[in-house]
Amino acid sequence: MKIETLSVHAGRKPDKSTGAVTPPIHLSTTYERDASGEYPKGFVYSRASNPNRESLEDCLMQLEGGKSAAAFSSGSAAAMSIFQALSSGDHIIASDDLYHGTRNLIKLFQKWNVSSSFVDMTNVKNVENAITKKTKLIWIETPTNPLLKIVDINKISSLVKKKKIKIACDNTWATPILQSPLELGADLSLHATTKYIGGHSDVLGGAVISNSDDEFFQKIKEIQKAGGAVPSPFECWLVLRGIQTLPLRIRAQSDSAMQIAEFLRSHPKVEKVYYPGLPSHPGHDVASTQMKKFGGMISFQVKGKMKDAMRVASKVKIFVRATSLGGPESLIEHRASVEGPDTKTPQNLLRMSIGLEHPDDLINDLSNALR
Numbered sequence: 001m002k003i004e005t006l007s008v009h010a011g012r013k014p015d016k017s018t019g020a021v022t023p024p025i026h027l028s029t030t031y032e033r034d035a036s037g038e039y040p041k042g043f044v045y046s047r048a049s050n051p052n053r054e055s056l057e058d059c060l061m062q063l064e065g066g067k068s069a070a071a072f073s074s075g076s077a078a079a080m081s082i083f084q085a086l087s088s089g090d091h092i093i094a095s096d097d098l099y100h101g102t103r104n105l106i107k108l109f110q111k112w113n114v115s116s117s118f119v120d121m122t123n124v125k126n127v128e129n130a131i132t133k134k135t136k137l138i139w140i141e142t143p144t145n146p147l148l149k150i151v152d153i154n155k156i157s158s159l160v161k162k163k164k165i166k167i168a169c170d171n172t173w174a175t176p177i178l179q180s181p182l183e184l185g186a187d188l189s190l191h192a193t194t195k196y197i198g199g200h201s202d203v204l205g206g207a208v209i210s211n212s213d214d215e216f217f218q219k220i221k222e223i224q225k226a227g228g229a230v231p232s233p234f235e236c237w238l239v240l241r242g243i244q245t246l247p248l249r250i251r252a253q254s255d256s257a258m259q260i261a262e263f264l265r266s267h268p269k270v271e272k273v274y275y276p277g278l279p280s281h282p283g284h285d286v287a288s289t290q291m292k293k294f295g296g297m298i299s300f301q302v303k304g305k306m307k308d309a310m311r312v313a314s315k316v317k318i319f320v321r322a323t324s325l326g327g328p329e330s331l332i333e334h335r336a337s338v339e340g341p342d343t344k345t346p347q348n349l350l351r352m353s354i355g356l357e358h359p360d361d362l363i364n365d366l367s368n369a370l371r
């Protein structure tokens with residue numbers, strides 16, 4: 001089945017007891033045993049599994065073309081389960097530009113003797129040079145947050161084919177609609193479902209989808225069950241609902257982002273635009289082969305300093321000044337101030353999540369703000 005059809009139907013079927021087409025939300029935390037002490041329906045306790053989470057995991061597994069999936073209470077909880085599945089003494093290689101929360105999480109694991117190297121993954125040689133005998137995980141994010149660097153998933157996967165190194169790819173910005181990391185050779189695909197997958201800025205969530213039900217993924221499932229960083233049934237229901245319109249949303253957002261990136265590229269007040277859809281972007285060729293469209297995220301540097309970028313953000317009328325991404329409303333933010341004092345993100349950079357408004361209105365809004 002095509003991904004549009006899967007997005008509507010995967011993980012969902014009419015409720016057997018009532019015929020309800022939209023799945024019910026099962027709030028029960030516990031499930032009844034039969035007289036012999038068995039659990040005939042397979043559910044025991046909601047932290048371990050529940051019908052809404054099972055539906056969501058099934059749907060995400062099908063969208064990513066994986067063998068198994070585990071849903072979490074946030075994208076960060078999903079990422080943490082992968083780091084927790086490593087052992088003391090292991091080494092992680094991650095991109096030098098990546099979601100700052102993930103970078104902080106990786107650094108947190110130094111306490112448990114999990115070391116890390118952050119390299120520019122746009123050059124595969126840098127990854128090759130960083131591999132040591134202890135390397136057990138390569139963490140790809142593509143496009144990266146916030147500089148939209150493009151990492152060649154297939155090349156990096158080929159590099160470690162015969163080694164016992166897991167490749168995880170944070171696919172949050174591309175979504176399963178635009179990019180399929182497992183098909184490109186990654187072992188694990190990660191999502192902050194908080195973003196495009198949920199799609200309405202009203203639910204936090206995360207997921208890990210695996211290309212095998214191997215020992216490493218069993219550890220992730222064990223961490224999910226024992227650690228309990230799980231989404232509630234209602235949150236699973238909301239995310240599953242969001243997925244039904246994901247293909248339409250992400251395509252519209254990508255098309256608008258392309259137009260807005262082109263407008264900004266030729267604007268005299270703009271120093272630099274970061275959008276992989278622009279042929280001038282250094283990752284454009286790789287993005288064109290591994291992505292179906294280029295996504296809804298754009299960063300740009302305003303000519304001048306931080307105050308000049310802040311002034312642009314202060315003048316927008318349709319864009320909302322807020323962090324996060326992937327919702328129907330366009331967001332704009334001064335990224336460096338969110339990331340904190342150690343950030344390498346340029347101080348005159350603004351990051352935008354393009355929503356579902358008409359692109360002409362968004363371009364007018366930016367044009368007025370840049371004036």
Ligand SMILES: Cc1ncc(COP(=O)(O)O)c(C=O)c1O
Nearest residue numbers: 074075076099145172192194205
């Ligand atoms: C690429 C990426 N991965 C992971 C996360 C973390 O997601 P959450 O906020 O749901 O923990 C974010 C959040 O912005 C993100 O942009």
